[in-house]
Amino acid sequence: MxxxxxxxxxxxxxxxxxxxxxxxxxxxxxxxxxxxxxxxxxxxxxxxxxxxxxxxxxxxxxxxxxxxxxxxxxxxxxxxxxxxxxxxEPEKSNSNDYFTIGSTEKQVLEVMGTPTSYRDRGSLGKIMRFGLNSVSFENGKVVSYNNLDGNLKVRVKE
CATH class of the missing domain: 1.20.5 (Single alpha-helices involved in coiled-coils or other helix-helix interfaces)
Incomplete structure (x- = not known):
């Protein structure tokens, strides 16, 4: 077993x-x-x-x-x-020491030189900036300006 x-x-x-x-x-x-x-x-x-x-x-x-x-x-x-x-930009000339309301773009460039910026707003006109200052144009003529820092060579017409 x-x-x-x-x-x-x-x-x-x-x-x-x-x-x-x-x-x-x-x-x-x-x-x-x-x-x-x-x-x-x-x-x-x-x-x-x-x-x-x-x-x-x-x-x-x-x-x-x-x-x-x-x-x-x-x-x-x-x-x-x-x-x-x-x-x-103008041809450099010393004939003008300033610009006024009614001056042309060319005259402003002759007095101020090259802008720091340029803006064409079409029918609203153009704006050139010179530092903090601005010059507004309509139909090629100055219509207003803003002389914030006093460096624009601008005069009021007599």
């Missing part, structure tokens, strides 16, 4: 070991499947990130091109304004 129990015990032990090996194989297979799913998910996310990165790079390139275009247009506008100012 002892050999019988011994044999049964051994068979049980062998079967349980086989079951354990089978369970380990299934567990390993399950882990491999999970690993494969995670790897696929990571690859999909990596593709999405790469696509978003490409979109951002394209948007950045477009913004740079737009900025360059704006800078070119701004520079062209500055050149046109400077050309208009040069057209209005």
């Amino acid at each position: 002892k050999p019988f129990f011994f044999i049964v015990s051994m068979i049980t032990l062998i079967l349980s070991c086989n079951n354990t090996k089978q369970a380990e194989k299934e567990y390993i297979k399950s882990l491999e499947e999970k690993n494969e799913l995670i790897q696929q998910e990571l690859e999909e996310k990596n593709e999405l990130i790469q696509q978003k990165l490409n979109d951002l790079e394209n948007a950045y390139d477009d913004a740079i091109k737009d900025n360059q275009t704006v800078n070119i247009e701004l520079e062209e506008s500055r050149k046109r304004i400077n050309e208009k100012i040069k057209e209005l």
Whole structure:
């Protein structure tokens, strides 16, 4: 009887070991499947990130091109304004020491020199600024001025 129990015990032990090996194989297979799913998910996310990165790079390139275009247009506008100012700049003469209401743009430029800014407001006239001071023109003649710091060479007509 002892050999019988011994044999049964051994068979049980062998079967349980086989079951354990089978369970380990299934567990390993399950882990491999999970690993494969995670790897696929990571690859999909990596593709999405790469696509978003490409979109951002394209948007950045477009913004740079737009900025360059704006800078070119701004520079062209500055050149046109400077050309208009040069057209209005007088040939230097010392004949006038001042300007008055009714003086021409040319006369003001002869007296004051190059303005710090120039603004053409179309039908509203033009404004030349000399520091804090301004001179307003309509139809090419001085109609008003603002002599905040007292540096305009202007006189009231007698």
